[in-house]
Amino acid sequence: MNTFILLGPPGAGKGTQADLISADLGIPKISTGDMLRSAVASKSDLGNRVEDILNSGKLVSDDIIIELINDRINQSDCKSGYLFDGVPRTLGQANLFLQNDIEVNKVIDISLDDELIIKRMSGRRFHIASGRSYHIEFNPPKAEGLDDETGEPLIQREDDFPETVKKRLEVYHSQTKPLTDFYKSKASEGIISFISINGNQSVDEVFSEIKSYL
Ligand code: AP5
Numbered sequence: 001m002n003t004f005i006l007l008g009p010p011g012a013g014k015g016t017q018a019d020l021i022s023a024d025l026g027i028p029k030i031s032t033g034d035m036l037r038s039a040v041a042s043k044s045d046l047g048n049r050v051e052d053i054l055n056s057g058k059l060v061s062d063d064i065i066i067e068l069i070n071d072r073i074n075q076s077d078c079k080s081g082y083l084f085d086g087v088p089r090t091l092g093q094a095n096l097f098l099q100n101d102i103e104v105n106k107v108i109d110i111s112l113d114d115e116l117i118i119k120r121m122s123g124r125r126f127h128i129a130s131g132r133s134y135h136i137e138f139n140p141p142k143a144e145g146l147d148d149e150t151g152e153p154l155i156q157r158e159d160d161f162p163e164t165v166k167k168r169l170e171v172y173h174s175q176t177k178p179l180t181d182f183y184k185s186k187a188s189e190g191i192i193s194f195i196s197i198n199g200n201q202s203v204d205e206v207f208s209e210i211k212s213y214l
Contacts, residue, residue: 002027002081002214003103005088007179008110010168011117011124012199013206015133017110018085020207025214027081030072032065034085034131037157041128055158057167059175062092070100089176094183105192107183108210112199114169121165125154139203 002025006014018029036054039047050060065087073082084104088094097104112120123136127147134141134154142148159168180196187194195213197206 001103001105002083003105004081004083005104005107005183006083006085006110007107007176007183008199009112009114009117009172009176010165011120012110012112013120013203014085014110015131016139016203017108017206017210018083019132020203021083021210021214024211025081025083027083028077029083029085029131030069030078030087031085031131032060032068032087035068035072036060037128037131055164057159057164057171059090059171062090062096065093066096066100069097069102073102088179089172091175091178091182094179106213107187107192107194108213109180109183109194109196110199110206111196116200117169118162118165121160122162124157124160126157126160127152127154 004021006018008014015031015033018031021027022029036046036050040051040054041047046064050064053060069084069087072078088097120135120138123138125134125136125141125145127133127150129152130147130149132147132149133139141154143151145154146152147154158164183192183194186192197209199206201209
């Protein structure tokens, strides 16, 4: 079974690559960011609890995340594999994955400097219902301001405004970056395979490196 984690800082291109890998391998992308944003959009109990956390750039608690993931991977489309986009993102979540026997066999770590991240975030436009993301300069939609597949309007995410991006980067460096060493050490024990990819390349170049690894 193909089971992946896409690791990396906010704006590194995880969501962009996750869509390409998911289409290529026919496995679902599981993005906790998309799941949480859709809970907020539908004004569910969960959405109301997490809305301020998302907008402030902080992380939602590990127990909410593990519950979302356990529910999601038990759905029938995950039987032949899945791709985690942006989860786990704390050592606590990674350990909960192990305790809950959530299978992962490959980890793809996309790296990018903070300066470029800020540039990418400021030009990002987002289709909230599908999680598809675009960039006004680097990855524009076919028609300005509209999603390629549905023609619906694109938005700028509230957490992409500069002050929140700064907060998200701090959170990434303190809480998520340690996962790189965590999974490298699992790879050296032969438990998973791990690849590091330079995110400062075009979307096609990053995908082609990932494809040769797959
Ligand atoms: P989430 O939605 O997961 O955000 P993130 O990890 O911060 O990642 P992003 O979606 O911002 O970036 P990305 O790497 O997917 O980049 P993209 O492909 O869009 O999480 C949001 C929030 O939810 C968190 O802050 C937290 O509050 C909460 N949350 C989610 N999961 C959680 C968890 N597990 N635990 C706790 N809390 C959680 O690309 C960025 C831009 O660059 C786009 O405009 C794109 O078009 C462009 N681009 C992409 N690739 C390239 C390229 N190669 N060259 C040029 N431009 C490119």
